[in-house]
Amino acid sequence: MAKRRFDHKPVSFLRYAVYAAAGLSIAVYCAIALLRMRYPFELEWMEGCMVDHVRRILAGQSVYARPSLEFTAYPYTPFYYYVSAAVARFTGIGFLPLRLVSFLSSLGCFAVIFAMVRRETRSAFPAAVAAGLFAAAYRVTGAWFDIARVDSLFLLLVLLTLYFVRFAVSWRAYTAAAILASLAFFTKQAALAVLPPVMLFAVIRRPRSGILFSCAIVLATGAGIWLIDRSSDGWFSFYTLYLPRVHPLMRSALVRFWTQDILPPLSIAFVVCLVYAVSLLSSFRRNSLFYPMTAAGMIGASWYSTLIAGAYANDLIPACAAIAILFGLGIHKAFETGGYLPAEKRPLGEIAICILCLIQFGCLTYNPLRQIPRKRDLAAGQALIRTMAAMKGEVLLPFHGYIPVLAGKDSAAQEQAVSDTIAMADPRATASLVSELKRGLRSGRFSAIITDRRWFQQDLQRYYVKQRTVFADDDVFWPVTGAHVRPQDIWVPKLKTPLESTPASRSVARREAGSS
Numbered sequence: 110m111a112k113r114r115f116d117h118k119p120v121s122f123l124r125y126a127v128y129a130a131a132g133l134s135i136a137v138y139c140a141i142a143l144l145r146m147r148y149p150f151e152l153e154w155m156e157g158c159m160v161d162h163v164r165r166i167l168a169g170q171s172v173y174a175r176p177s178l179e180f181t182a183y184p185y186t187p188f189y190y191y192v193s194a195a196v197a198r199f200t201g202i203g204f205l206p207l208r209l210v211s212f213l214s215s216l217g218c219f220a221v222i223f224a225m226v227r228r229e230t231r232s233a234f235p236a237a238v239a240a241g242l243f244a245a246a247y248r249v250t251g252a253w254f255d256i257a258r259v260d261s262l263f264l265l266l267v268l269l270t271l272y273f274v275r276f277a278v279s280w281r282a283y284t285a286a287a288i289l290a291s292l293a294f295f296t297k298q299a300a301l302a303v304l305p306p307v308m309l310f311a312v313i314r315r316p317r318s319g320i321l322f323s324c325a326i327v328l329a330t331g332a333g334i335w336l337i338d339r340s341s342d343g344w345f346s347f348y349t350l351y352l353p354r355v356h357p358l359m360r361s362a363l364v365r366f367w368t369q370d371i372l373p374p375l376s377i378a379f380v381v382c383l384v385y386a387v388s389l390l391s392s393f394r395r396n397s398l399f400y401p402m403t404a405a406g407m408i409g410a411s412w413y414s415t416l417i418a419g420a421y422a423n424d425l426i427p428a429c430a431a432i433a434i435l436f437g438l439g440i441h442k443a444f445e446t447g448g449y450l451p452a453e454k455r456p457l458g459e460i461a462i463c464i465l466c467l468i469q470f471g472c473l474t475y476n477p478l479r480q481i482p483r484k485r486d487l488a489a490g491q492a493l494i495r496t497m498a499a500m501k502g503e504v505l506l507p508f509h510g511y512i513p514v515l516a517g518k519d520s521a522a523q524e525q526a527v528s529d530t531i532a533m534a535d536p537r538a539t540a541s542l543v544s545e546l547k548r549g550l551r552s553g554r555f556s557a558i559i560t561d562r563r564w565f566q567q568d569l570q571r572y573y574v575k576q577r578t579v580f581a582d583d584d585v586f587w588p589v590t591g592a593h594v595r596p597q598d599i600w601v602p603k604l605k606t607p608l609e610s611t612p613a614s615r616s617v618a619r620r621e622a623g624s625s
Contacts, residue, residue: 120456123463124234130470131241135219138244141480142212142255145589147205148482150490151509153591154561156204156257158183158510158523159190164202166194173341173348176530176542178549181522182344184352184529187337188295189259204511207257214261215254219244221268222430226437228276235444238466239437242378246429248475249374251422252590259297260423264430266293267303267407274311274322275399283311283318287325294330298353302410303427306402314395347538355533358416366415370425371432377469378436385439400435407431419529421591440466480589489585493596496579502556505549507564508594524564553602561594573600 151157161180162172172182172190189210196206219240227236247254254261266289273286290307294300308326311319338345371379386404389397411428414420440462447458497504497516506513510523527546531539549555550568558573579596580586586595 120459120463123460123467127463127466127470128234128237130467131237131244134241134245134247134470134473137477138215138247138254141247141252141477142208142215144481146208146212146255148487149204149515150482150487150512150586151204151588152208152256152482153253153258153588154508154594155183155510155523155525155591156207157512157520158526159193159207159257160202160204160511161520161523162187162190163194163197163207164511164514164520166190167197167202171341171344173337173344175344176522176527176534176539178522178542178545179519181526181530181542182348183523183526184348185259186295186298186349188292189262189297192262193257204257208255211257211261212255214265217265218254218261218268218430221265221272222434222437225268225272225275226434226441229438230441232441235437235441238440239433242436242469242473243430243433245470245473246375246425246433248480249370249422249473250426250429252480253423253426256590258423260426263293263297263299264426266290266296267300267427268430270304270307271403274307277311277315277318280318280321283322284325286311287322287329290326291329291333295333298349299410299414299427302413303403303406306406310399310402313398347534352529352533353417356529357418359418359420360416362416362420366412370415370422371428374472375429375432375469377465377472378432381439381443381465382432382435385435385442388442400438404431404435419525436469482589483585485582485585486587489580489582493579493586496599497557497559500557503554505555505558506596507558508561509596524561556601558600559596560598560600561596569600572603574603575599576601 145152162183165172165180172187174180174182176182189207193207193210196210197203200206200209222243223236223240225236226239227233230236270286270289270293273282273289277283277286290300290304293304304326308319308323311322313319334346334350382404386401390401407427408431411425414424443462444459447455447462494512494516497506497513497518504513504516504518505521506518507521507524507527510520513520522542527542531543546565547568550565550572553572557576558569559579560569576599578598587593588595
């Protein structure tokens with residue numbers, strides 16, 4: 110189709126305004142990500158343990174081992190950890206390599222969304238709208254694209270799989286798609302919900318190639334599970350298949366997903382997607398099934414994920430990506446349909462479409478400054494490190510992985526991984542973990558324990574006493590996304606003092622004694 114010219118001045122102005130909104134959404138996100146990439150503490154409370162996973166790989170240790178106080182794995186598959194470990198060999202261990210992987214993956218997501226819509230429509234305008242809308246959903250999805258978590262790499266692999274399947278013309282493309290799909294599973298298990306509609310479409314479109322594609326995914330994934338499980342004595346399947354399956358579901362989220370998560374911020378885009386999907390289904394062509402089926406898989410994966418206890422806004426990422434793609438395609442279809450209007454009414458239709466795009470972008474605006482840690486947060490984190498470094502012996506920070514390493518201490522299993530494992534696993538698999546924790550508390554193994562909230566409270570209060578709070582300022586060192594937790598209280602063994610006998614520590618002790 111030849112490119113259409115829009116000489117009507119209001120239409121041209123509004124189209125440029127939509128381009129600007131899309132570009133600004135991407136630029137603001139990139140600025141936020143770059144400003145906080147080197148922040149040496151957690152942006153989200155589970156980031157530190159993600160670094161601990163990478164540290165184990167670099168140390169030649171297995172990620173999937175019997176739960177212990179030293180380390181208990183998160184219930185994720187390992188590809189993100191290994192990619193981050195490869196980057197960490199050049200950058201050094203810390204938050205940077207993991208965030209860099211996520212940031213580059215998110216840029217890849219923008220590029221694939223743009224390329225997919227651009228190739229489908231042969232127009233840059235809807236492609237820019239789609240990529241920009243997904244970037245604008247950054248805060249809706251928890252300001253998650255660039256943090257040290259698996260989601261951006263997972264989505265990139267899913268989008269690349271979709272791209273190859275949609276435009277595949279050879280067995281090489283289907284082979285590449287099968288490899289990418291398997292890697293998506295080994296990045297996050299949500300692929301199990303996203304991929305079946307993709308595999309079904311491939312079979313409907315090209316039965317022979319589709320069957321081979323689907324079999325390749327099943328065989329590659331099954332072989333990978335078997336090999337990793339065998340090398341970990343079965344702990345891989347315990348963490349990544351058993352624990353996610355027994356997580357409790359929250360039925361209240363069935364409706365909340367639509368009434369709170371999707372429709373308020375994305376109502377215009379979702380309506381456009383729905384209308385466009387219906388128009389594709391009504392055409393009764395095999396190729397027209399691709400976007401409705403894949404969108405159903407991605408939105409369905411997000412919907413199911415939000416039902417799981419402990420779910421957060423990052424689970425909306427696949428749904429927002431699907432809505433962004435269909436929104437771009439739907440906008441292009443609307444422009445094409447407007448071309449059949451009488452010449453004098455055509456500009457009004459195009460103006461209305463552009464205004465709808467701008468309103469949708471407006472619904473997704475957020476304060477970028479609130480996504481960036483402040484200098485006072487950095488200073489508070491550095492003070493925490495100094496406090497921990499001054500403590501004699503072993504210090505336990507159960508809610509935050511890796512941070513103790515910055516103070517020259519050993520990191521320990523993160524509380525979320527521990528509590529999930531204890532709550533949902535067979536007691537026979539966790540008995541040694543619970544016993545180790547209780548034994549450590551009873552023996553006074555730790556010279557200090559720094560907690561965020563209630564944690565093994567009965568045993569903690571029996572053998573330890575709360576010495577003081579960590580921060581005097583109630584407005585510092587909170588994570589910018591995820592659970593609203595931070596180190597709060599320092600507990601010490603009864604009748605023992607954990608601080609080194611240094612001038613600084615003695616001064617702190619004298620001040621505390623005077624205040625009491």
